[in-house]
Amino acid sequence: MVIRSVNLETVCGITSKIPDNPFNEVAFAGKSNVGKSSMINALLNRKSLARTSAQPGKTQTINFYNVNDAMYLVDLPGYGYAKTSSSEKEKWGKMIENYLHTSKKLQAVFLLIDIRHDPSANDKMMYDWMVYQGFTPIIIATKLDKIKRSQIQKNVKAIREGLKVKPGTVIIPFSSETKQGRDELWEVIDSFVLP
Numbered sequence: 001m002v003i004r005s006v007n008l009e010t011v012c013g014i015t016s017k018i019p020d021n022p023f024n025e026v027a028f029a030g031k032s033n034v035g036k037s038s039m040i041n042a043l044l045n046r047k048s049l050a051r052t053s054a055q056p057g058k059t060q061t062i063n064f065y066n067v068n069d070a071m072y073l074v075d076l077p078g079y080g081y082a083k084t085s086s087s088e089k090e091k092w093g094k095m096i097e098n099y100l101h102t103s104k105k106l107q108a109v110f111l112l113i114d115i116r117h118d119p120s121a122n123d124k125m126m127y128d129w130m131v132y133q134g135f136t137p138i139i140i141a142t143k144l145d146k147i148k149r150s151q152i153q154k155n156v157k158a159i160r161e162g163l164k165v166k167p168g169t170v171i172i173p174f175s176s177e178t179k180q181g182r183d184e185l186w187e188v189i190d191s192f193v194l195p
């Protein structure tokens, strides 16, 4: 994918209306701090277009990045951040749910899981819920640079088994630091959004 233009076009808070976008969308979900915003920057070759932070809970809105006036990458707020009050958590959950229900252009959802760790109960809940909503989530195993090459297969298997993914589910190991997995991820995104 040649990136000609990128633009954070819409930011949706809890009370905002989901935009009726003219181009196809793909969305990225995952727990707080898993690396969603960093991955969007890596995909778009931008250092800090999507705001990232070592502190979890950075992205609290649904952010729509227009790419080449041809598609949107959608950064969803992270879940599972312990310091968030339960009423906030509920609001974000509703916001994500509302988006998945409302968007007419959403073609695929990606679930990000830290390649170093087994999926959490929240990850499993999110995965099952996406499946329930009729999606077949694609898994992105993030922070690939943090493990040894020899661990990759074992950890990917642990994610596959921990989430009990549907047979044939794609799991893409990815690093925002080294950009490993970037080409494969773009191929998958393109296959969903391009006409």
Ligand code: GTP
Pocket (backbone or CB within 6 Å): 030, 031, 032, 033, 034, 035, 036, 037, 038, 039, 051, 052, 053, 054, 055, 056, 057, 058, 059, 060, 077, 078, 079, 142, 143, 144, 145, 146, 174, 175, 176, 177, 178
């Ligand atoms: P929220 O917005 O809070 O939901 O988090 P997020 O999922 O958007 O995570 P973010 O991209 O802000 O990254 C969280 C932290 O992980 C930051 O300190 C990043 O630098 C770091 N990080 C993200 N991706 C990678 C990666 O591939 N490798 C390494 N080593 N660190 C990463």
Ligand code: MG
Pocket (backbone or CB within 6 Å): 036, 037, 038, 051, 052, 058, 059
């Ligand atoms: Mg973020």
